[in-house]
Amino acid sequence: MARARRHALLNRMLRDRSVATQDQLARALEEAGEGVTQATVSRDLAAIGAVRGPGGYRLPDHGAMPVGQAGVESVLNEHALTVEQAATLVVVRTAPGHAGVVAAELDASPPSGMVGCVAGDDAILIATPSLKAATTLAKYLRRHMEGGQ
DSSP: OOOOHHHHHHHHHHHHHHHHHHHHHHOOOOOOTTOOOOOOHHHHHHHHHOOEETHHHHHHHTOOOOTTTHHHHHHHHHHEEEEEEEETEEEEEETTTOHHHHHHHHHHHHOTTTEEEEOSSSEEEEEOOOOOHHHHHHHHHHHHHHOOO
């Protein structure tokens, strides 16, 4: 199935109903004649900017830019609440339901020193290769969280 068609179907599904899991979305796509794996659904959700909140998966607010276009600085300034360093890890806290948006933007344009990140509902755990890299990354994230350049 073409990626654009899957994205259009996912957009319509998320607008029309509440969907709690990626498996439910995979089954709904299969019912629409487009069988995919849960892993493909996961990648597609990230690509369309969908986030998982308390009520299930949803699309970003109207007017939001697609992942990779809003910019790390913009999403940090808008969604990040705190940035803390724990040895070689950096933890970014957000309002509930917003960690996925920030993590997707970080993955699309990874800042220097970031090895990878994992998002929950309201927190992002960022791995770095060293204590120095974590310190530098935490400073960078705090600066942009506060609107600095």
